Structures are given as C-alpha cells and as structure tokens.
Amino acid sequence: MNTSIVSETSPDDCLNRIPRVLLADLPTPLQDVPRLSQTFGFTRLLVKRDDQTGLAMGGNKARKLEYDFAAILEQGSDVVLTVGGAQSNHAVMTAAAARRTGLDAKIVLGGPGPGEYQGNLLLDVLFGAEIRYLKDDDRNDHLASAMDEWAEELRREGRRPSTLPVGGSTGLGALGYVRAMRELAGQLGPGASQIVMAVGSCGTLAGAILGARLYMPEARVIGISVSRSSAEITRRTVEIVEESARLLQCDISLKESGVESYDCYHHEYGVATDSGTEAILSCARLEGILLDPVYTGKSMAGLLDLRRRHILDPGIPTVFIHTGGLPILFAFAPAFRSLARCTMIPSQPRKESE
Numbered sequence: 001m002n003t004s005i006v007s008e009t010s011p012d013d014c015l016n017r018i019p020r021v022l023l024a025d026l027p028t029p030l031q032d033v034p035r036l037s038q039t040f041g042f043t044r045l046l047v048k049r050d051d052q053t054g055l056a057m058g059g060n061k062a063r064k065l066e067y068d069f070a071a072i073l074e075q076g077s078d079v080v081l082t083v084g085g086a087q088s089n090h091a092v093m094t095a096a097a098a099r100r101t102g103l104d105a106k107i108v109l110g111g112p113g114p115g116e117y118q119g120n121l122l123l124d125v126l127f128g129a130e131i132r133y134l135k136d137d138d139r140n141d142h143l144a145s146a147m148d149e150w151a152e153e154l155r156r157e158g159r160r161p162s163t164l165p166v167g168g169s170t171g172l173g174a175l176g177y178v179r180a181m182r183e184l185a186g187q188l189g190p191g192a193s194q195i196v197m198a199v200g201s202c203g204t205l206a207g208a209i210l211g212a213r214l215y216m217p218e219a220r221v222i223g224i225s226v227s228r229s230s231a232e233i234t235r236r237t238v239e240i241v242e243e244s245a246r247l248l249q250c251d252i253s254l255k256e257s258g259v260e261s262y263d264c265y266h267h268e269y270g271v272a273t274d275s276g277t278e279a280i281l282s283c284a285r286l287e288g289i290l291l292d293p294v295y296t297g298k299s300m301a302g303l304l305d306l307r308r309r310h311i312l313d314p315g316i317p318t319v320f321i322h323t324g325g326l327p328i329l330f331a332f333a334p335a336f337r338s339l340a341r342c343t344m345i346p347s348q349p350r351k352e353s354e
Helices: 011-017 034-040 061-074 089-100 119-126 140-156 175-188 203-215 230-247 274-287 296-308 333-339
Strands: 030-032 045-048 079-085 104-111 130-135 161-163 193-199 219-225 260-262 318-321
Touching (some): 011 175, 030 175, 034 045, 034 274, 034 296, 045 175, 061 089, 061 175, 079 089, 079 140, 089 104, 089 119, 104 119, 104 140, 130 140, 140 161, 175 230, 175 318, 193 203, 203 219, 203 230, 219 230, 219 296, 230 260, 274 296, 296 318
Parallel strands (some): 045 318, 104 130, 193 219, 193 318
Antiparallel strands (some): 030 045
C-alpha cells in the first residue's frame, strides 16, 4: 500500500484520548481453526471473534458505536435514528446501544416487506425500536432522506435526535477498528499477515486499513463486498480513512490502489449465495463456528476462493474478521431445513403401572 504517515502527536495518544462509551466485551478472542486450515491449504488460518463483542449477540458494530454514542451523549440527544436493510446488523446494534445508554431508537428499514419477524428484525422489536419501512426500496439515499424527515418531525415535537448513516460508517466510528487492529497486533505478534473481512458500508475496512498502517505495518488488509462494487468501496474507504486520520492527527495519503477489495462473491445485498452456504457449512461442521448468509458466509466464501485462486499466500498467517450477524441465520432457516438428518422414532406404549 502506498501510504505515508507523519504525526507530531502520537496517533496512539490521540486514540486513547477520544471519548468512547464502553459497549463491547474486549478483547475478543483470536482463534486458530486448524481443520479449516488443513482442509483449504493454509499454514495458519485464524478467526478474530468479533461476533463475541456481546452487544445484541455480538458483532463488529459494537466497536464503532462506542465512539458514535460518546458523541451522541455529549450532544445531549434523547433519541437515535439510523437506517438499514431488514436484517441490518448496524440497525439492531444501534437499538441495543440506545437502550444500554438510556435513549430511544428509531429505525428506517428498506427492502422486501418484513414478512415474519425473524433474526435481527425480531431483535429490533425486542429492543423496542420504532420502525418505518420503505417497502421494496433499499436505496441508501432514499433511506437517508426518510430518516432526516423523521428527525425533523421529532425536532418539531421538542425531541433532540441524532442520526447515524447506513452501517454507521463515519470517520469517528471507524476508530473502533483502528483500536481493533492494535488489539490484534498484540494477539498475533509481528510479521506479515493477511486480514480478510466483509465490507458493506466500508467503516470496518477503513478502520482496519488505517489501524494496520499504525500497528501492523506488514499486514495486507482485504475486503469482500456484500453489497457494493469495488469502485464504490475504494472511493468511500479512502474518504473514511482520511476522516479518521484527521481525528488522530495523522497526515496520511491513501491512494486508491491501497484499497484491496473483491466484489464477485455476492449477487445482491441480503440474498444468500451457494458459495456462501457452502462456507457456512464448512465452518459449522469443521470448527463449530457459525456464520450468516448475508455477511460472513459470503466473506468466508471469498476468502476460501482467493486461496484457491492463489491470490492469498497460504504460507502467511491469515486472519478472518468475524463481524457477527448470527441472528440473521435464523431468518434463513427454510434454506437449511433440507439438510436436517432427523429420524422419527415411534414412541413406546406406556405400561399401565407407569
């Protein structure tokens, strides 16, 4: 990656000084997965278990929301609004963080009608989030407009709303993954490595790239898209890296060639793929690790395919960032029902004495 970092003030000092609300259980484990490694030809494959951050059944968004909610509370807000798809990890974790900090949550969701309330959508309801649904419309600009209109309604009612963009991907929130890379560096140790993760709204990727430059300079950071084209990912990631770098008082120049992402492992957002399903089954049956069809299943499928195509170096430690999303799995139960191995055993008649 072609970057330069110059700072009169230590970025580490700046990171420590920027306020955050403690929402995540950290550090998360770094787990070796030897059966996956052997099956797919890695010398060492590991999973960074950010599905175990704790908030709303875990996930990467908890790290980012720690910074976002510190700013929201500082502003004196009493209600938080955000947007996403029906199974948005960010939306449900925002609702949970709002409840944790004593605020109300309101969410604008888009896509096909909700149907059954399963997965993250069920958790939205349990957290008491008020939902407005843009049926058959998941375009980010339309969702954002609906959120802004709702926020204005609330202001007229005397409320003090704050809004978070799709995925919660801001320069401030991305600091959660700058901190995550510092944590990972301490767990993995020095040397070359490959870090692979799902990419949607680009905040996690941006934070990981900046954090790797600061704490893991020999690391290669790779994104697997679940929704956007690689060109869109590159543009937005560069923007967020620059926002985060300013907060850390880093003079950083990140060229577009410094963002590595692959957009060929999804068809459309929120729709399962055959390769993603295979990756879910491989992780479940080889390592007892659960992935989901929308985010981590697709990104693990991408990781395994990049290994097959010799784009990943099998001799270098490879870390998969498990970004969470476990509740989504239950929304896709019908897709896995045919895999059930269940035999009905006739019950034995009871004896009269029983």
